[in-house]
Amino acid sequence: MVTARLTIDPQFTVGTVNPRLFGSFVEHLGRCVYDGIYEPGHPTADAEGFRSDVIELVKELGVSTIRYPGGNFVSGFRWEDSVGPREERPRRLDLAWHSTETNEVGLHEFSSWLEKVGSELMLAVNLGTRGTLEALDLLEYTNIASGTALSDRRIANGRTDAFGIGMWCLGNEMDGPWQLGHRSADDYGKLASQTAKAMRQLDPSLELVVCGSSGASMPTFGEWERVVLTHTYDDVDYISCHAYYEEKNGDLGSFLASAVDMDRFIESVVATADHVKAVKRSDKTINISFDEWNVWYLDRYQEVDKIEGIDNWPVAPRLLEDSYSVADAVVFGSLLISLLKHADRVTSASLAQLVNVIAPIMTEPGGAAWRQTTFFPFALTSRLATGSALEVRLTSDTYATDAYGEVDLVDAVATHDEATGTTAVFLVNRSQTEHATVTIDLAALGGVSVRDAQTLTDDDIQARNTLDDQTRVGLRPNTSVVVDDATTTITITLPPVSWTALSLS
Numbered sequence: 001m002v003t004a005r006l007t008i009d010p011q012f013t014v015g016t017v018n019p020r021l022f023g024s025f026v027e028h029l030g031r032c033v034y035d036g037i038y039e040p041g042h043p044t045a046d047a048e049g050f051r052s053d054v055i056e057l058v059k060e061l062g063v064s065t066i067r068y069p070g071g072n073f074v075s076g077f078r079w080e081d082s083v084g085p086r087e088e089r090p091r092r093l094d095l096a097w098h099s100t101e102t103n104e105v106g107l108h109e110f111s112s113w114l115e116k117v118g119s120e121l122m123l124a125v126n127l128g129t130r131g132t133l134e135a136l137d138l139l140e141y142t143n144i145a146s147g148t149a150l151s152d153r154r155i156a157n158g159r160t161d162a163f164g165i166g167m168w169c170l171g172n173e174m175d176g177p178w179q180l181g182h183r184s185a186d187d188y189g190k191l192a193s194q195t196a197k198a199m200r201q202l203d204p205s206l207e208l209v210v211c212g213s214s215g216a217s218m219p220t221f222g223e224w225e226r227v228v229l230t231h232t233y234d235d236v237d238y239i240s241c242h243a244y245y246e247e248k249n250g251d252l253g254s255f256l257a258s259a260v261d262m263d264r265f266i267e268s269v270v271a272t273a274d275h276v277k278a279v280k281r282s283d284k285t286i287n288i289s290f291d292e293w294n295v296w297y298l299d300r301y302q303e304v305d306k307i308e309g310i311d312n313w314p315v316a317p318r319l320l321e322d323s324y325s326v327a328d329a330v331v332f333g334s335l336l337i338s339l340l341k342h343a344d345r346v347t348s349a350s351l352a353q354l355v356n357v358i359a360p361i362m363t364e365p366g367g368a369a370w371r372q373t374t375f376f377p378f379a380l381t382s383r384l385a386t387g388s389a390l391e392v393r394l395t396s397d398t399y400a401t402d403a404y405g406e407v408d409l410v411d412a413v414a415t416h417d418e419a420t421g422t423t424a425v426f427l428v429n430r431s432q433t434e435h436a437t438v439t440i441d442l443a444a445l446g447g448v449s450v451r452d453a454q455t456l457t458d459d460d461i462q463a464r465n466t467l468d469d470q471t472r473v474g475l476r477p478n479t480s481v482v483v484d485d486a487t488t489t490i491t492i493t494l495p496p497v498s499w500t501a502l503s504l505s
Contacts, residue, residue: 075128
């Protein structure tokens with residue numbers, strides 16, 4: 001039996017849990033938009049062609065902010081293609097994903113969909129094949145009320161009120177050689193600074209995200225952040241982090257410990273940002289927008305999904321449609337724990353992506369929409385994690401991993417909402433064979449009662465939800481909770497390879 005002990009004290013806070021931590025990402029990629037959120041011929045389609053069954057699932061997921069329209073897609077995107085009468089919009093080749101973009105869904109339509117699901121738009125500008133002027137044009141189109149050529153064009157296109165978009169990404173993954181318009185850190189930093197300054201001249205209230213590394217494994221990681229922030233520190237609010245994880249070579253133990261890598265990644269970027277802050281003698285703090293994260297079997301895309309051929313440009317092909325297992329969902333839940341542990345500096349995050357493409361929601365054309373295993377940790381955490389993230393004291397048995405060395409078998413984080421008096425504890429058991437008994441010291445909270453305890457687990461950790469069996473995996477009540485009023489502790493048992501959320505009041 002694995003044992004762990006956790007002490008929770010609301011006086012020891014990491015930072016406020018920003019609702020933007022529970023954002024997502026919709027890119028014009030594969031079936032994320034077409035046959036995903038938008039399918040005019042579907043039985044549940046509304047008057048605008050959006051699937052109502054998907055809208056309800058997105059609401060249930062609790063997504064706050066959605067990054068759009070890319071991703072790699074944005075580096076070749078001409079925003080003008082996505083506005084105006086649909087019948088006049090051009091069909092374009094998308095070089096990022098070797099597909100055809102019809103532009104049926106554009107800025108106006110997507111903004112309308114966001115209103116239906118209750119999410120905020122986080123808009124990316126193309127700094128790959130375009131530049132400062134095009135970013136200014138898009139900003140004028142979206143955020144100026146009226147009286148200029150582009151704002152009046154928006155009104156003529158059917159949107160009287162300005163979109164009022166507050167958060168903007170200055171390009172995407174510009175460190176990546178795969179990116180259209182890939183630049184060095186020095187060149188990108190200069191362009192991003194110039195663009196940010198210009199955008200702020202138009203609208204000083206904007207929140208701007210500069211591109212960090214595409215991943216901690218990039219050869220330029222660390223130095224990229226330093227150089228880019230040296231150019232842009234005074235001009236932006238966030239630097240981005242991107243990270244994807246997959247089980248490689250059958251090494252489940254290391255895969256289950258993926259959050260250790262995410263922790264180190266975040267802390268490295270924070271250290272670099274704070275180094276630039278010190279060099280500049282600045283009073284300003286740059287936060288992290290972790291605007292791409294997920295479990296993604298990238299090797300499968302390289303081997304199976306990749307589209308090639310000069311005459312082969314399909315519309316909405318099935319790309320990156322990973323089917324997620326229980327083990328994947330447990331890792332996914334542990335990545336959410338990592339984000340909450342760093343809530344003082346990670347104040348925005350985007351799960352990549354939302355529908356069909358490495359997504360918690362899957363759809364079948366003309367048919368069903370269902371929840372993948374990863375849906376459940378996200379939906380429950382976004383609902384329960386309010387108030388402040390707490391700096392918990394955790395001791396746990398450990399195990400050896402090939403990738404990360406000695407790692408705790410149990411990982412955990414807690415949040416406390418002083419306004420409602422509620423506390424949430426999120427736990428993961430990484431052991432592949434043993435149950436874990438976790439004792440939680442709640443003396444600092446005073447008297448508490450257990451509202452709910454839900455666990456995601458299965459005897460078959462490869463079990464998953466599919467079109468043919470859409471409810472195979474889900475949350476189960478954890479009935480092992482024991483409250484000891486005399487010692488003000490709670491004991492809970494976690495099954496092997498499991499993720500658990502405990503709600504207290």
